[in-house]
Amino acid sequence: MLAYPSAPYLTTEALTAFIRAALAEDVGDGDHSTLASIPAEARNRARLLVKDEGVLAGVALTRLILQEVDKELEMTELLPDGSRVRHGDVAFTVAGPARSILTAERLLLNCMQRMSGIATYTAQLTAYLAGTKARLLDTRKTTPGFRLCEKWAVLIGGGVNHRYGLFDMIMLKDNHVDYAGGITAAVQATHAYLARTGRQLAIEVETRTLGEVQEALTVGGIDRILLDNMSPAQLREAVALVAGRVPTEASGGITEAALPEIAATGVDFISVGALTHSAPILDLSLKAY
Structure with missing residues (x-):
């Protein structure tokens, strides 16, 4: 069980099931663009760039997504969920096998962009x-x-x-x-x-x-x-x-x-x-x- 007492639906089991289903939908029998062009031994890094202003959400979920894709991926969190962000901020960095970074990229972005948009709108209306x-x-x-x-x-x-x-x-x-x-x-x-x-x-x-x-x-x-x-x-x-x-x-x-x-x-x-x-x-x- 994750440490979210106000949200009983956020269990490890539920989150894992969601991530695996989402990866199965996106990856299918393989990320062939990456497998075709990137050497298996390649290691690289990437950073999450904020290009808008609002409330960041999905950082904790991204950590779980990266671990599900490849436990060798190392994420360094710079801004936690709930942070007020603006254009140019860096939310986190990730380093490890290049193929794994590329395979995880779209899922984590889809989740974070949507979640951050909802968190931003919620904060706006709550005010x-x-x-x-x-x-x-x-x-x-x-x-x-x-x-x-x-x-x-x-x-x-x-x-x-x-x-x-x-x-x-x-x-x-x-x-x-x-x-x-x-x-x-x-x-x-x-x-x-x-x-x-x-x-x-x-x-x-x-x-x-x-x-x-x-x-x-x-x-x-x-x-x-x-x-x-x-x-x-x-x-x-x-x-x-x-x-x-x-x-x-x-x-x-x-x-x-x-x-x-x-x-x-x-x-x-x-x-x-x-x-x-x-x-x-x-x-x-x-x-x-």
Whole structure:
């Protein structure tokens, strides 16, 4: 287990499985460009150049990628994850078999550019919440197969992870509520399911109106209320109605410009899918020197 107590999904097993799958996708039966042009005995070095401004992420993952490709590769970290970087900074150097450096290059860059972009955007949006109690949450709107890295990047950028998947929290969204016959029926069925299966999972209920907020409070036995697509005025009313009995989460079409006003309503969390589905990459390059 790696030393990330706030992220239980970051296990050695999960990271190794991700890296091996990614290498299998990229390398296939061999990095033939490298095998054809670079002598097996060649040894070289390279450095990770920052060509943009933002928050660095993926350094710890890169160390694992390099070790998976070739344990002879030696990485010297100069800037850790979470560092504020600008054009011209060098994040790390790597030395060892030249073939291995070239084979690892694209995977580590793909991961670091994407993760750094997400961390940068998360930090940017988190700054809008200054002076309020609101915390920025990610969502499950992630890239299939890359969720681990995307959610890790949100943490590095100062955000908070929501549930990792469908298995680690119960979230009764609008379709669940409508299919079940209402909030009361959905929550009661959920408690029966948890008792029947012996599971202990937090329950969050999505609400669309103040009436649904009241119904969620009346049925009880829930751990968070999601306030979906509500205006700032409605959010303030909902927060007053909840009165601190359970945490509240604002969600649905939240824009960067709206964040300060939404945070000021008193909600505990604001979930933004754009953190993982719309963040631009941070420009990075691995160069021989």
